[in-house]
Amino acid sequence: METLTNLESFVRSAESGSFSAAARRLALTPAAVSRNVAMLERNLGVRLFQRSTRKLTLTEAGESFLAAVGGNLESLQNAIAAVSADDGQPAGVLKISVAPSFGIGYLLPLLPEFLQRYPRVRPEWHFENRTVDLIAEGYDAAIGGGFELASGVVARTLAPLHVIAFASPAYLARHTLPADPSGLIDLDCIVMRSLSSGRIRTWNMRNAQGDEVIATMRETVVVNDPTAVREAARLGLGVAMLAVPDVLPELESGELVRVLPRWWADAGALSLYYPSRQLMPGKTRSFIDFVVEAFQREDYARRFAGSLG
Structure with a gap:
C-alpha cells in the first residue's frame, strides 16, 4: 500500500509543476519531495514525471495516475483531519504567517499558553511583511489585513484596523x-x-x-x-x-x-485567514478558536478602534 506522504508529494508537485513549490506547500524540503516521488515511481514501476533543469512535466502515465488519485487525496486528507479533530488532541505542524510587529507583540506572548493546551502541535510561525498565498504556499492560517480572498480562503474579522x-x-x-x-x-x-x-x-x-x-x-x-x-x-x-x-x-x-x-x-479589518475545507484539521481549528478567545479576553476589538478618540 502506498503511503499518503508519497501520494501527496506527487499530487502537489503535479499541481505546481515544481518540487520546490510543492515543498513549500507541504512544509518539506525539495529533496524530501523528490525522494517521495521517486519512491512512488519505484513502487509503481513507471515514470510519472519528465524532469529537466527548468521544468517538471507529467508523463502519459503520470497524467493518468493524477486523474485517478487527485480527487481521492482530498478525501483521504479530510478523513485524517476528522480523526485528528475527534480524538481531542490536535497535532502536527501549524504553519502561520503574520506581520512581525503584530506577531511578536501580540501573538508570540500567547504561545506558552497555546502549547500548554495543545502540546502535540508544533508551531512554524513566519513573521513577514507580505501577503502570502495560503493554499499555494501551504499555510494553515495567516493574520493580517488586505488579503485577497482567493478561492477556498475565508476571512474571520478580529478587530478594526x-x-x-x-x-x-x-x-x-x-x-x-x-x-x-x-x-x-x-x-x-x-x-x-x-x-x-x-x-x-x-x-x-x-x-x-x-x-x-x-x-x-x-x-x-x-x-x-x-x-x-x-x-x-x-x-x-x-x-x-x-x-x-x-x-x-x-x-x-x-x-x-x-x-x-x-x-x-x-484601513479595513485585522482578520484571521484560513483555507476553507470540508473537514478542518484539528490543529487549525484549535488555533482559530484560541486566537478568537484571546482577542475577546483582551478586548482588542475595542482597544484597536481609533474612532474612540
Whole structure:
C-alpha cells in the first residue's frame, strides 16, 4: 500500500509543476519531495514525471495516475483531519504567517499558553511583511489585513484596523497642534514607503461627524518598516501614522500621544485567514478558536478602534 506522504508529494508537485513549490506547500524540503516521488515511481514501476533543469512535466502515465488519485487525496486528507479533530488532541505542524510587529507583540506572548493546551502541535510561525498565498504556499492560517480572498480562503474579522497620527510628548511640547489633518503638512513627519509598491501611503482621515480630510504629510523621515516608524516617533523626530495595534502599548504607557485624537483612517479589518475545507484539521481549528478567545479576553476589538478618540 502506498503511503499518503508519497501520494501527496506527487499530487502537489503535479499541481505546481515544481518540487520546490510543492515543498513549500507541504512544509518539506525539495529533496524530501523528490525522494517521495521517486519512491512512488519505484513502487509503481513507471515514470510519472519528465524532469529537466527548468521544468517538471507529467508523463502519459503520470497524467493518468493524477486523474485517478487527485480527487481521492482530498478525501483521504479530510478523513485524517476528522480523526485528528475527534480524538481531542490536535497535532502536527501549524504553519502561520503574520506581520512581525503584530506577531511578536501580540501573538508570540500567547504561545506558552497555546502549547500548554495543545502540546502535540508544533508551531512554524513566519513573521513577514507580505501577503502570502495560503493554499499555494501551504499555510494553515495567516493574520493580517488586505488579503485577497482567493478561492477556498475565508476571512474571520478580529478587530478594526484604524490608522491614527501620533508623536512623542517631547515633540508635541515644541509644536502647535493642527486643527485637522491638513495641518500635518506644517510638522515634521515620519512616513513609510510600501515594500510592495515602493510608494508612500497617504491616508484619508475621518471623524465621528463624517468629515473627511486628506492627511498630507511632509516627508521629513522615510523608512520602510512600521517598527522603525514607531521608534523614530519615540525619538521625537516628528509625527507618524500607523494602525493602532502597532503603537497601542506606547499609547497606553504615555510614551506616545495621539495627534488629532478625534480623527482616524479606516484601513479595513485585522482578520484571521484560513483555507476553507470540508473537514478542518484539528490543529487549525484549535488555533482559530484560541486566537478568537484571546482577542475577546483582551478586548482588542475595542482597544484597536481609533474612532474612540
